[in-house]
Amino acid sequence: MNNPEYLEKDFYAVLGVSKDASAADIKKAYRKLAQQHHPDANKGDKASEERFKEVGRAYAVLSDPKKRAEYDEARRLLASGAFGGGGFGGFPGGGGGFGGGNRVRVEDLGGLGDLFGNLFGGRQSQTAARRGRDVESEVTLGFEEAVRGATIPLQLRGPAPCHTCHGSGAKPGTLPRPCPTCNGRGTVTRDQGLFGLSSPCPACQGRGSLIDDPCPTCQGRGSEVRTRELRVRIPVGVNDGATIRLKGQGEPGQAGAPAGDLIVKVRVTPHPLFGRSNQDLTITVPVTFAEAALGTELKVPTLDGPVTLKVPAGTQNGRTFRVRGRGVPGAGRKGAGDLLVSLQVAVPEKLSRKERDLLREFASLSETTPRNHLGID
Numbered sequence: 001m002n003n004p005e006y007l008e009k010d011f012y013a014v015l016g017v018s019k020d021a022s023a024a025d026i027k028k029a030y031r032k033l034a035q036q037h038h039p040d041a042n043k044g045d046k047a048s049e050e051r052f053k054e055v056g057r058a059y060a061v062l063s064d065p066k067k068r069a070e071y072d073e074a075r076r077l078l079a080s081g082a083f084g085g086g087g088f089g090g091f092p093g094g095g096g097g098f099g100g101g102n103r104v105r106v107e108d109l110g111g112l113g114d115l116f117g118n119l120f121g122g123r124q125s126q127t128a129a130r131r132g133r134d135v136e137s138e139v140t141l142g143f144e145e146a147v148r149g150a151t152i153p154l155q156l157r158g159p160a161p162c163h164t165c166h167g168s169g170a171k172p173g174t175l176p177r178p179c180p181t182c183n184g185r186g187t188v189t190r191d192q193g194l195f196g197l198s199s200p201c202p203a204c205q206g207r208g209s210l211i212d213d214p215c216p217t218c219q220g221r222g223s224e225v226r227t228r229e230l231r232v233r234i235p236v237g238v239n240d241g242a243t244i245r246l247k248g249q250g251e252p253g254q255a256g257a258p259a260g261d262l263i264v265k266v267r268v269t270p271h272p273l274f275g276r277s278n279q280d281l282t283i284t285v286p287v288t289f290a291e292a293a294l295g296t297e298l299k300v301p302t303l304d305g306p307v308t309l310k311v312p313a314g315t316q317n318g319r320t321f322r323v324r325g326r327g328v329p330g331a332g333r334k335g336a337g338d339l340l341v342s343l344q345v346a347v348p349e350k351l352s353r354k355e356r357d358l359l360r361e362f363a364s365l366s367e368t369t370p371r372n373h374l375g376i377d
């Protein structure tokens with residue numbers, strides 16, 4: 001599209017249609033003229049051949065809504081005098097300007113691209129479709145909920161998609177219609193030689209659609225401040241301090257842009273018996289000296305009811321036993337964790353007379369001391 005004709009020629013005049021001609025009118029006019037000046041029908045007629053090519057070039061631009069919008073915009077700027085005789089050295093990137101004539105030359109189109117960049121860059125900051133903001137929230141889970149996963153109700157107050165129009169901004173029963181200027185894209189692009197410049201569509205402010213009947217609740221904004229009730233799915237085995245990102249559940253985007261995300265921070269209340277070590281659960285179980293020395297079968301609680309643990313004779317204080325598969329259930333790539341049972345030998349704080357006598361007897365029978373390795377008698 002980087003030829004001077006792009007801006008100099010009035011393509012509407014070439015096709016003999018008005019500036020606001022419909023696509024169908026343009027097509028009709030083109031067909032008629034193309035037939036009329038077709039080289040097959042005008043053998044050797046140079047003028048007709050030129051005209052045929054000209055009609056084709058005009059149609060190539062005007063039949064493409066995107067190109068047509070660019071062309072209209074560029075022509076409008078040209079007519080407004082932005083490129084007038086005084087040159088435009090004052091515009092950044094304008095360089096030496098177009099000083100002198102009002103002809104736009106091929107080599108100047110780079111500068112023209114910069115000019116578009118400056119003109120539309122300024123507008124972009126106000127009307128560009130902007131993604132909605134992320135919203136942060138926090139939930140507190142019970143220990144077992146965190147281990148097993150849960151669905152938690154969450155109340156949020158803030159901008160949300162309008163409940164009347166579900167965010168479309170259009171009155172119920174009506175629909176926004178695609179913006180004809182940008183063909184629903186929300187941006188218009190100008191190919192200027194090396195530059196392909198996108199800017200928000202001026203007709204729809206970047207929405208890509210036009211609303212004829214605005215929603216009475218939100219006046220067409222598509223969002224309203226209200227309290228939303230969400231149900232947040234907490235995955236199995238979530239850890240205290242984890243964050244869960246719910247895509248698109250944050251504030252609605254402006255001008256049809258995507259909504260932000262909801263970031264939920266998870267707090268987990270501690271359990272009176274169990275601890276967590278990633279996928280494993282932990283528990284400390286006290287045993288008597290006699291149980292540890294003689295061996296026993298212990299009933300140990302798990303989140304799914306008690307299991308029996310065989311404790312061999314001579315088990316030392318602090319030894320940890322692993323009960324397979326009784327930790328955090330498996331989810332995704334993670335397999336199920338285990339329950340780690342640590343034994344703690346409990347020393348009686350009070351003894352009956354008989355117990356004391358028997359223990360004394362036991363002590364007198366012991367031939368070894370556990371402190372041999374210290375080397376002090």
Ligand SMILES: [Zn+2]
Nearest residue numbers: 162165215218
């Ligand atoms: Zn609404």
Ligand SMILES: [Zn+2]
Nearest residue numbers: 179182201204
């Ligand atoms: Zn538009």
